[in-house]
Amino acid sequence: MGKRGRKKGASGEQSRALLLSIAAEEFANKGYYQTKVSTIVQRAGVTQPTFYLYFKSKEAIYQELMDSFSKGLFDLTSKSRLEPGIDFNSLPLRITKGLTGIFTFFSENQNVTRIGFFNSLEAEVIKKQLALQIRDNLISEVKNGYFQTDMDMGLIAEILVGTIERLTLTKLFPGIKEPEEIASEIVHLFLNGMLSKRE
Amino acid sequence: MGKRGRKKGASGEQSRALLLSIAAEEFANKGYYQTKVSTIVQRAGVTQPTFYLYFKSKEAIYQELMDSFSKGLFDLTSKSRLEPGIDFNSLPLRITKGLTGIFTFFSENQNVTRIGFFNSLEAEVIKKQLALQIRDNLISEVKNGYFQTDMDMGLIAEILVGTIERLTLTKLFPGIKEPEEIASEIVHLFLNGMLSKRE
Amino acid sequence: MGKRGRKKGASGEQSRALLLSIAAEEFANKGYYQTKVSTIVQRAGVTQPTFYLYFKSKEAIYQELMDSFSKGLFDLTSKSRLEPGIDFNSLPLRITKGLTGIFTFFSENQNVTRIGFFNSLEAEVIKKQLALQIRDNLISEVKNGYFQTDMDMGLIAEILVGTIERLTLTKLFPGIKEPEEIASEIVHLFLNGMLSKRE
Amino acid sequence: MGKRGRKKGASGEQSRALLLSIAAEEFANKGYYQTKVSTIVQRAGVTQPTFYLYFKSKEAIYQELMDSFSKGLFDLTSKSRLEPGIDFNSLPLRITKGLTGIFTFFSENQNVTRIGFFNSLEAEVIKKQLALQIRDNLISEVKNGYFQTDMDMGLIAEILVGTIERLTLTKLFPGIKEPEEIASEIVHLFLNGMLSKRE
DNA sequence: TATGAATGAGTATTCATTCAT
């Protein structure tokens, strides 16, 4: 399948993918400015010009990783919209599933999530979008009468984003809790609140 | 003969404070690596050696800003510990006050908060500390019977930190909401949950 | 297509060697602190980054030159140890040869000798080593009965080092005397002394 | 005697002398380029402008120290010229005394000797002068018939300078030998040579 | 597809020196 005599048997695509994956790791661990092209190529076993064969610049490869995260997240949230007219009791489960999807995606794409959701300046934009999407979902639930009507759904959406952000970093990435676990605890808290129920 | 308007002979403390404040702004807006010593001194109207007269290095001035934030936050949270034995109905108010304190501090120290709570690597450490302190508070409330006992207070503490983080950035800093407002909405949500009350 | 005259793509080894040789000259003439990397690269017709392509730092290239001198001198003195059991009359000639070797080496490596034997702090260490080696040689001659036994051979070794040092600088480097000449005059003086022989 | 209210009771001359002495120490230990004006004044307990009150520049204070050494050595060697017509047997003693004078001077002025005889570029000039003076002495001895006539007295003078240099550094300064001791060993060696006397 | 060799442009830091008081 491959051609004879290629160094390390790498097809172009392979080199490209390798660089991309190493870059993701570096960017995720060290951030944009601390990541050096020289380190990436060294780890990939190629030379600097090779890097520029596949990527226009350091910024370009960073963008590519960002976009990949951004697109993945968008695809995910697009299809997780709560469908109306479903009965009240299944609501928690449906929300839990949506959140679980997000956490699973983050968990399976740690490096790229670190870059796109935590380290980059553009992370702000992405979080903003996510918050908007969540807010829209919430509002439609309100219309269906699930939630209290006197709450600022934009605010709650932001709170959810902050929640996702923080728990991803402190519980999910370190492997302390599983996606489903985190999701259901969030849902429980947000739906019922913390107060002990008294007669 | 007065103290005003001198260039030469300006009180050293003044120059130092000026540099510190400009640096805070630069670091807050551009992050550590994009902030240039040359820019700071230019904006302060002094030369580079003057910078090194007051700060050992770029990193040192950054640390000083970080420490100032860190100390401010610590002082604040130290004294806001909920006191036991207070009646149930005042609980929301007391929590609200604690949160308001934090948001007010953040609001009055935007630049330094951006640095110490959002941009720096050490931000993680600070958030971790904050989460711990919140968790301790929550646990003592649990003992007093205020809250449900089946919840993971470490997790809720992290959620609160994420909440604070996110709302600071999206509601407080842009001036969309006031500290008290944000605090009370958070408390309302976390205590009661979102579900519409049905008999 | 040949190797000559290329600017771009010149063999890296060539660039490296050129920098090394120019650096030797600069260090020898101006000392460590007065030697500027910028001057070295300028004279070599390359840019500063090229310098750092081949040498880790200014200090590193200096060390390399030092080591090269140090090693050369060590190799030389290692094999010039006087062999025992040779007859008395050939002693002067053998010593002369040893000294001639040193002077020849110094003469053929002026710059690097200036650095390693005269200008650097490490020069002291190297001279110390040389003195020790000379002392050992002298002591074995004493055992063979060649020399007077009431002399402090450590002291004489140091005197010889001082002698070598001074004559290298004042007679050898300026081209006033040849290695052999200097060596034999030293031997004559040290063996016989200055007093006119009187019956 | 002094005026009231002077800081640390230092008269100008005292400050000057203090700076001079500390500078001597610094220059002697670290060399010209590694010695910082800021360190000197710090150790002297004064500010940088004070330094410039007494010395035109860093180079000027260095020169002053050099000159002091230079003059001291010159005064010494001026009067130590061997007088003619003295009997043959006292020659060794007279030479020994001359050398002892030099070593004593060096020993009593270590810092300034390090500067003027070892570290500075001008050291070469001074050594050259010393060698000339020694050569003149030797030549007049030759005329008196003390020494062998077939020797290059310029060369021997340089050898003596090298000897003085080396023994000062390795035996005198570390306190291993006393001035007289060193001097007499030198004289013994140079007058009689090393060969064991055989019938 | 890949590389050996080189560079443009920047960037923190240092140090001797000097006003104005």
Next chain:
DNA sequence: GATGAATGAATACTCATTCAT
């Protein structure tokens, strides 16, 4: 006689990027 405050001028070193092959 002395200082608080400031600076002009350098200098080593780094990094993304690009030819020519």
